[in-house]
Amino acid sequence: MEARTLACVGCHGDKGRGVANVYFPRLAGKPAGYLYNQLIAFQEGRRRYAPMNYLLAYLPPSYLKQMADYFAAQSPDPLPVTAPDAPAATVAQGQQIVAKGLPDKKIPACTACHGAALTGREPGIPGLLGLRADYVSAQLGAWRYGTRTAVAPDCMQMVAATLSEPEVAAVAAYLATLPVPQQDKPVAADTAQLPLACGSQQAAAAPGGHP
Incomplete structure:
Protein backbone atom coordinates (compact mmCIF):
# COMPACT_ATOMS: atom_id res chain seq x y z
CA MET A 1 0.00 0.00 0.00
CA GLU A 2 2.92 2.36 0.59
CA ALA A 3 3.89 1.95 -3.06
CA ARG A 4 0.29 2.31 -4.21
CA THR A 5 -0.15 5.61 -2.37
CA LEU A 6 2.93 7.30 -3.85
CA ALA A 7 0.59 9.56 -5.82
CA CYS A 8 -0.49 11.02 -2.45
CA VAL A 9 3.03 11.85 -1.27
CA GLY A 10 3.54 15.01 -3.34
CA CYS A 11 0.69 16.81 -1.59
CA HIS A 12 0.33 15.02 1.74
CA GLY A 13 3.93 14.06 2.50
CA ASP A 14 5.68 10.75 3.12
CA LYS A 15 3.14 8.31 4.56
CA GLY A 16 0.68 11.22 4.71
CA ARG A 17 2.62 13.00 7.45
CA GLY A 18 2.16 16.48 6.00
CA VAL A 19 4.07 19.05 3.98
CA ALA A 20 4.83 22.74 4.28
CA LEU A 55 -7.52 10.43 -8.93
CA LEU A 56 -10.34 8.69 -7.07
CA ALA A 57 -12.95 8.53 -9.80
CA TYR A 58 -12.58 4.84 -10.67
CA LEU A 59 -11.21 3.26 -7.49
CA PRO A 60 -13.54 0.74 -5.82
CA PRO A 61 -14.72 1.33 -2.23
CA SER A 62 -12.71 -1.65 -0.97
CA TYR A 63 -9.51 -0.03 -2.30
CA LEU A 64 -10.41 3.32 -0.73
CA LYS A 65 -10.96 1.54 2.58
CA GLN A 66 -7.48 0.03 2.36
CA MET A 67 -6.00 3.48 1.69
CA ALA A 68 -7.85 4.95 4.68
CA ASP A 69 -6.68 2.14 6.97
CA TYR A 70 -3.09 2.58 5.77
CA PHE A 71 -2.92 6.30 6.49
CA ALA A 72 -4.78 5.93 9.80
CA ALA A 73 -2.12 3.48 10.98
CA GLN A 74 0.76 5.90 10.34
CA SER A 75 2.31 7.97 13.12
CA PRO A 76 2.22 11.70 12.36
CA ASP A 77 5.39 13.73 12.66
CA PRO A 78 4.95 16.74 14.93
CA LEU A 79 4.78 19.79 12.69
CA PRO A 80 6.38 23.06 13.83
CA VAL A 81 4.01 25.66 15.18
CA THR A 82 3.63 28.58 12.81
CA ALA A 83 2.86 31.80 14.62
CA PRO A 84 -0.38 33.11 13.11
CA ASP A 85 -0.43 36.52 11.52
CA ALA A 86 -3.30 37.62 13.74
CA PRO A 87 -3.75 39.96 16.71
CA ALA A 88 -3.60 38.39 20.16
CA ALA A 89 -7.25 39.29 20.73
CA THR A 90 -8.25 37.29 17.64
CA VAL A 91 -6.31 34.23 18.82
CA ALA A 92 -7.92 34.56 22.27
CA GLN A 93 -11.37 34.73 20.68
CA GLY A 94 -10.61 31.57 18.74
CA GLN A 95 -9.48 29.79 21.90
CA GLN A 96 -12.76 30.74 23.57
CA ILE A 97 -14.82 29.36 20.67
CA VAL A 98 -12.79 26.15 20.49
CA ALA A 99 -13.02 25.53 24.24
CA LYS A 100 -16.45 26.97 25.08
CA GLY A 101 -18.37 27.34 21.81
CA LEU A 102 -20.86 30.12 21.18
CA PRO A 103 -23.90 29.37 23.35
CA ASP A 104 -25.83 32.37 22.01
CA LYS A 105 -25.57 30.88 18.51
CA LYS A 106 -26.07 27.29 19.73
CA ILE A 107 -22.60 26.34 18.49
CA PRO A 108 -20.90 23.78 20.76
CA ALA A 109 -17.23 23.85 21.64
CA CYS A 110 -14.97 22.21 19.08
CA THR A 111 -13.64 20.04 21.91
CA ALA A 112 -17.11 18.56 22.47
CA CYS A 113 -16.86 16.62 19.20
CA HIS A 114 -13.17 16.61 18.27
CA GLY A 115 -11.99 15.55 21.74
CA ALA A 116 -10.71 17.46 24.74
CA ALA A 117 -7.20 17.45 23.25
CA LEU A 118 -8.54 18.06 19.69
CA THR A 119 -7.02 14.77 18.50
CA GLY A 120 -10.28 13.58 16.94
CA ARG A 121 -12.82 10.92 17.84
CA GLU A 122 -13.28 7.47 16.37
CA PRO A 123 -14.63 6.46 14.00
CA GLY A 124 -15.25 9.56 11.87
CA ILE A 125 -14.24 12.85 13.51
CA PRO A 126 -10.76 14.19 12.62
CA GLY A 127 -8.20 15.83 14.83
CA LEU A 128 -7.67 19.57 14.43
CA LEU A 129 -3.98 19.75 15.32
CA GLY A 130 -1.20 20.52 12.87
CA LEU A 131 -3.49 22.44 10.52
CA ARG A 132 -2.48 25.81 9.12
CA ALA A 133 -4.84 28.75 9.48
CA ASP A 134 -5.36 29.09 5.73
CA TYR A 135 -6.45 25.46 5.45
CA VAL A 136 -8.93 25.68 8.35
CA SER A 137 -10.37 28.91 6.97
CA ALA A 138 -10.65 27.43 3.47
CA GLN A 139 -12.47 24.33 4.69
CA LEU A 140 -14.93 26.26 6.84
CA GLY A 141 -15.53 28.49 3.82
CA ALA A 142 -16.11 25.43 1.63
CA TRP A 143 -18.76 24.18 4.03
CA ARG A 144 -20.31 27.64 4.22
CA TYR A 145 -20.65 27.95 0.44
CA GLY A 146 -21.50 24.33 -0.32
CA THR A 147 -18.35 23.20 -2.11
CA ARG A 148 -17.74 20.73 0.72
CA THR A 149 -20.64 18.71 2.06
CA ALA A 150 -20.99 15.59 4.16
CA VAL A 151 -23.55 12.88 4.76
CA ALA A 152 -26.72 14.39 6.24
CA PRO A 153 -27.17 15.69 8.82
CA ASP A 154 -24.16 17.81 7.90
CA CYS A 155 -23.21 19.20 11.30
CA MET A 156 -20.15 21.09 10.08
CA GLN A 157 -22.14 22.87 7.38
CA MET A 158 -24.46 24.16 10.10
CA VAL A 159 -21.54 25.30 12.26
CA ALA A 160 -19.69 26.97 9.38
CA ALA A 161 -22.81 28.71 8.11
CA THR A 162 -23.50 30.10 11.59
CA LEU A 163 -20.00 31.42 12.28
CA SER A 164 -19.23 34.94 11.15
CA GLU A 165 -16.17 35.63 9.00
CA PRO A 166 -14.25 37.12 11.98
CA GLU A 167 -15.14 34.07 14.07
CA VAL A 168 -13.87 31.74 11.34
CA ALA A 169 -10.62 33.72 11.23
CA ALA A 170 -10.32 33.54 15.01
CA VAL A 171 -10.80 29.76 15.17
CA ALA A 172 -8.34 29.24 12.31
CA ALA A 173 -5.74 31.49 13.93
CA TYR A 174 -5.99 29.75 17.30
CA LEU A 175 -5.82 26.21 15.91
CA ALA A 176 -2.70 27.18 13.96
CA THR A 177 -0.91 27.84 17.27
CA LEU A 178 -1.35 24.25 18.45
CA PRO A 179 1.38 21.69 17.72
CA VAL A 180 0.86 18.03 16.91
CA PRO A 181 1.77 16.04 20.04
CA GLN A 182 3.98 12.98 19.97
CA GLN A 183 0.95 10.80 20.76
CA ASP A 184 -1.78 12.12 18.50
CA LYS A 185 -4.44 9.44 18.99
CA PRO A 186 -8.17 9.96 18.41
CA VAL A 187 -10.53 9.44 21.32
CA ALA A 188 -11.91 5.89 21.25
CA ALA A 189 -15.45 5.43 20.00
CA ASP A 190 -17.99 5.51 22.81
CA THR A 191 -21.71 5.87 23.37
CA ALA A 192 -21.57 9.50 24.51
CA GLN A 193 -24.10 11.64 22.66
CA LEU A 194 -22.57 14.41 20.57
CA PRO A 195 -24.00 17.93 20.91
CA LEU A 196 -24.99 17.86 17.22
CA ALA A 197 -26.24 15.02 15.03
CA CYS A 198 -23.39 14.19 12.66
CA GLY A 199 -24.03 12.09 9.57
CA SER A 200 -20.33 11.51 8.91
CA GLN A 201 -19.83 9.94 12.33
CA GLN A 202 -22.86 7.72 11.77
CA ALA A 203 -21.64 6.73 8.30
CA ALA A 204 -18.18 5.89 9.58
CA ALA A 205 -19.72 3.65 12.24
CA ALA A 206 -21.86 1.79 9.67
CA PRO A 207 -20.73 -1.63 8.42
CA GLY A 208 -18.21 -1.05 5.65
CA GLY A 209 -17.81 2.58 6.66
CA HIS A 210 -20.39 3.93 4.21
CA PRO A 211 -24.20 3.80 4.13
Whole structure:
Protein backbone atom coordinates (compact mmCIF):
# COMPACT_ATOMS: atom_id res chain seq x y z
CA MET A 1 0.00 0.00 0.00
CA GLU A 2 2.92 2.36 0.59
CA ALA A 3 3.89 1.95 -3.06
CA ARG A 4 0.29 2.31 -4.21
CA THR A 5 -0.15 5.61 -2.37
CA LEU A 6 2.93 7.30 -3.85
CA ALA A 7 0.59 9.56 -5.82
CA CYS A 8 -0.49 11.02 -2.45
CA VAL A 9 3.03 11.85 -1.27
CA GLY A 10 3.54 15.01 -3.34
CA CYS A 11 0.69 16.81 -1.59
CA HIS A 12 0.33 15.02 1.74
CA GLY A 13 3.93 14.06 2.50
CA ASP A 14 5.68 10.75 3.12
CA LYS A 15 3.14 8.31 4.56
CA GLY A 16 0.68 11.22 4.71
CA ARG A 17 2.62 13.00 7.45
CA GLY A 18 2.16 16.48 6.00
CA VAL A 19 4.07 19.05 3.98
CA ALA A 20 4.83 22.74 4.28
CA ASN A 21 2.05 23.78 1.86
CA VAL A 22 -0.65 25.43 3.97
CA TYR A 23 -3.53 24.01 1.93
CA PHE A 24 -2.65 20.29 2.05
CA PRO A 25 -3.53 18.55 5.33
CA ARG A 26 -1.72 15.61 6.84
CA LEU A 27 -3.50 12.25 6.72
CA ALA A 28 -1.37 10.19 9.10
CA GLY A 29 -3.07 9.13 12.31
CA LYS A 30 -6.53 10.43 11.50
CA PRO A 31 -9.47 8.05 12.09
CA ALA A 32 -9.83 5.56 9.25
CA GLY A 33 -13.57 6.16 9.12
CA TYR A 34 -13.04 9.87 8.61
CA LEU A 35 -10.44 9.33 5.87
CA TYR A 36 -12.69 6.83 4.10
CA ASN A 37 -15.63 9.25 4.26
CA GLN A 38 -13.51 11.96 2.65
CA LEU A 39 -12.29 9.68 -0.15
CA ILE A 40 -15.90 8.75 -0.91
CA ALA A 41 -16.91 12.42 -0.74
CA PHE A 42 -14.27 13.35 -3.33
CA GLN A 43 -15.33 10.42 -5.51
CA GLU A 44 -19.00 11.40 -5.33
CA GLY A 45 -18.33 15.13 -5.76
CA ARG A 46 -19.44 16.20 -2.29
CA ARG A 47 -15.93 17.60 -1.94
CA ARG A 48 -14.66 19.43 -4.98
CA TYR A 49 -10.98 19.57 -5.80
CA ALA A 50 -10.26 18.47 -9.34
CA PRO A 51 -7.01 16.51 -8.76
CA MET A 52 -8.61 14.47 -5.98
CA ASN A 53 -11.86 13.99 -7.89
CA TYR A 54 -9.88 12.72 -10.87
CA LEU A 55 -7.52 10.43 -8.93
CA LEU A 56 -10.34 8.69 -7.07
CA ALA A 57 -12.95 8.53 -9.80
CA TYR A 58 -12.58 4.84 -10.67
CA LEU A 59 -11.21 3.26 -7.49
CA PRO A 60 -13.54 0.74 -5.82
CA PRO A 61 -14.72 1.33 -2.23
CA SER A 62 -12.71 -1.65 -0.97
CA TYR A 63 -9.51 -0.03 -2.30
CA LEU A 64 -10.41 3.32 -0.73
CA LYS A 65 -10.96 1.54 2.58
CA GLN A 66 -7.48 0.03 2.36
CA MET A 67 -6.00 3.48 1.69
CA ALA A 68 -7.85 4.95 4.68
CA ASP A 69 -6.68 2.14 6.97
CA TYR A 70 -3.09 2.58 5.77
CA PHE A 71 -2.92 6.30 6.49
CA ALA A 72 -4.78 5.93 9.80
CA ALA A 73 -2.12 3.48 10.98
CA GLN A 74 0.76 5.90 10.34
CA SER A 75 2.31 7.97 13.12
CA PRO A 76 2.22 11.70 12.36
CA ASP A 77 5.39 13.73 12.66
CA PRO A 78 4.95 16.74 14.93
CA LEU A 79 4.78 19.79 12.69
CA PRO A 80 6.38 23.06 13.83
CA VAL A 81 4.01 25.66 15.18
CA THR A 82 3.63 28.58 12.81
CA ALA A 83 2.86 31.80 14.62
CA PRO A 84 -0.38 33.11 13.11
CA ASP A 85 -0.43 36.52 11.52
CA ALA A 86 -3.30 37.62 13.74
CA PRO A 87 -3.75 39.96 16.71
CA ALA A 88 -3.60 38.39 20.16
CA ALA A 89 -7.25 39.29 20.73
CA THR A 90 -8.25 37.29 17.64
CA VAL A 91 -6.31 34.23 18.82
CA ALA A 92 -7.92 34.56 22.27
CA GLN A 93 -11.37 34.73 20.68
CA GLY A 94 -10.61 31.57 18.74
CA GLN A 95 -9.48 29.79 21.90
CA GLN A 96 -12.76 30.74 23.57
CA ILE A 97 -14.82 29.36 20.67
CA VAL A 98 -12.79 26.15 20.49
CA ALA A 99 -13.02 25.53 24.24
CA LYS A 100 -16.45 26.97 25.08
CA GLY A 101 -18.37 27.34 21.81
CA LEU A 102 -20.86 30.12 21.18
CA PRO A 103 -23.90 29.37 23.35
CA ASP A 104 -25.83 32.37 22.01
CA LYS A 105 -25.57 30.88 18.51
CA LYS A 106 -26.07 27.29 19.73
CA ILE A 107 -22.60 26.34 18.49
CA PRO A 108 -20.90 23.78 20.76
CA ALA A 109 -17.23 23.85 21.64
CA CYS A 110 -14.97 22.21 19.08
CA THR A 111 -13.64 20.04 21.91
CA ALA A 112 -17.11 18.56 22.47
CA CYS A 113 -16.86 16.62 19.20
CA HIS A 114 -13.17 16.61 18.27
CA GLY A 115 -11.99 15.55 21.74
CA ALA A 116 -10.71 17.46 24.74
CA ALA A 117 -7.20 17.45 23.25
CA LEU A 118 -8.54 18.06 19.69
CA THR A 119 -7.02 14.77 18.50
CA GLY A 120 -10.28 13.58 16.94
CA ARG A 121 -12.82 10.92 17.84
CA GLU A 122 -13.28 7.47 16.37
CA PRO A 123 -14.63 6.46 14.00
CA GLY A 124 -15.25 9.56 11.87
CA ILE A 125 -14.24 12.85 13.51
CA PRO A 126 -10.76 14.19 12.62
CA GLY A 127 -8.20 15.83 14.83
CA LEU A 128 -7.67 19.57 14.43
CA LEU A 129 -3.98 19.75 15.32
CA GLY A 130 -1.20 20.52 12.87
CA LEU A 131 -3.49 22.44 10.52
CA ARG A 132 -2.48 25.81 9.12
CA ALA A 133 -4.84 28.75 9.48
CA ASP A 134 -5.36 29.09 5.73
CA TYR A 135 -6.45 25.46 5.45
CA VAL A 136 -8.93 25.68 8.35
CA SER A 137 -10.37 28.91 6.97
CA ALA A 138 -10.65 27.43 3.47
CA GLN A 139 -12.47 24.33 4.69
CA LEU A 140 -14.93 26.26 6.84
CA GLY A 141 -15.53 28.49 3.82
CA ALA A 142 -16.11 25.43 1.63
CA TRP A 143 -18.76 24.18 4.03
CA ARG A 144 -20.31 27.64 4.22
CA TYR A 145 -20.65 27.95 0.44
CA GLY A 146 -21.50 24.33 -0.32
CA THR A 147 -18.35 23.20 -2.11
CA ARG A 148 -17.74 20.73 0.72
CA THR A 149 -20.64 18.71 2.06
CA ALA A 150 -20.99 15.59 4.16
CA VAL A 151 -23.55 12.88 4.76
CA ALA A 152 -26.72 14.39 6.24
CA PRO A 153 -27.17 15.69 8.82
CA ASP A 154 -24.16 17.81 7.90
CA CYS A 155 -23.21 19.20 11.30
CA MET A 156 -20.15 21.09 10.08
CA GLN A 157 -22.14 22.87 7.38
CA MET A 158 -24.46 24.16 10.10
CA VAL A 159 -21.54 25.30 12.26
CA ALA A 160 -19.69 26.97 9.38
CA ALA A 161 -22.81 28.71 8.11
CA THR A 162 -23.50 30.10 11.59
CA LEU A 163 -20.00 31.42 12.28
CA SER A 164 -19.23 34.94 11.15
CA GLU A 165 -16.17 35.63 9.00
CA PRO A 166 -14.25 37.12 11.98
CA GLU A 167 -15.14 34.07 14.07
CA VAL A 168 -13.87 31.74 11.34
CA ALA A 169 -10.62 33.72 11.23
CA ALA A 170 -10.32 33.54 15.01
CA VAL A 171 -10.80 29.76 15.17
CA ALA A 172 -8.34 29.24 12.31
CA ALA A 173 -5.74 31.49 13.93
CA TYR A 174 -5.99 29.75 17.30
CA LEU A 175 -5.82 26.21 15.91
CA ALA A 176 -2.70 27.18 13.96
CA THR A 177 -0.91 27.84 17.27
CA LEU A 178 -1.35 24.25 18.45
CA PRO A 179 1.38 21.69 17.72
CA VAL A 180 0.86 18.03 16.91
CA PRO A 181 1.77 16.04 20.04
CA GLN A 182 3.98 12.98 19.97
CA GLN A 183 0.95 10.80 20.76
CA ASP A 184 -1.78 12.12 18.50
CA LYS A 185 -4.44 9.44 18.99
CA PRO A 186 -8.17 9.96 18.41
CA VAL A 187 -10.53 9.44 21.32
CA ALA A 188 -11.91 5.89 21.25
CA ALA A 189 -15.45 5.43 20.00
CA ASP A 190 -17.99 5.51 22.81
CA THR A 191 -21.71 5.87 23.37
CA ALA A 192 -21.57 9.50 24.51
CA GLN A 193 -24.10 11.64 22.66
CA LEU A 194 -22.57 14.41 20.57
CA PRO A 195 -24.00 17.93 20.91
CA LEU A 196 -24.99 17.86 17.22
CA ALA A 197 -26.24 15.02 15.03
CA CYS A 198 -23.39 14.19 12.66
CA GLY A 199 -24.03 12.09 9.57
CA SER A 200 -20.33 11.51 8.91
CA GLN A 201 -19.83 9.94 12.33
CA GLN A 202 -22.86 7.72 11.77
CA ALA A 203 -21.64 6.73 8.30
CA ALA A 204 -18.18 5.89 9.58
CA ALA A 205 -19.72 3.65 12.24
CA ALA A 206 -21.86 1.79 9.67
CA PRO A 207 -20.73 -1.63 8.42
CA GLY A 208 -18.21 -1.05 5.65
CA GLY A 209 -17.81 2.58 6.66
CA HIS A 210 -20.39 3.93 4.21
CA PRO A 211 -24.20 3.80 4.13
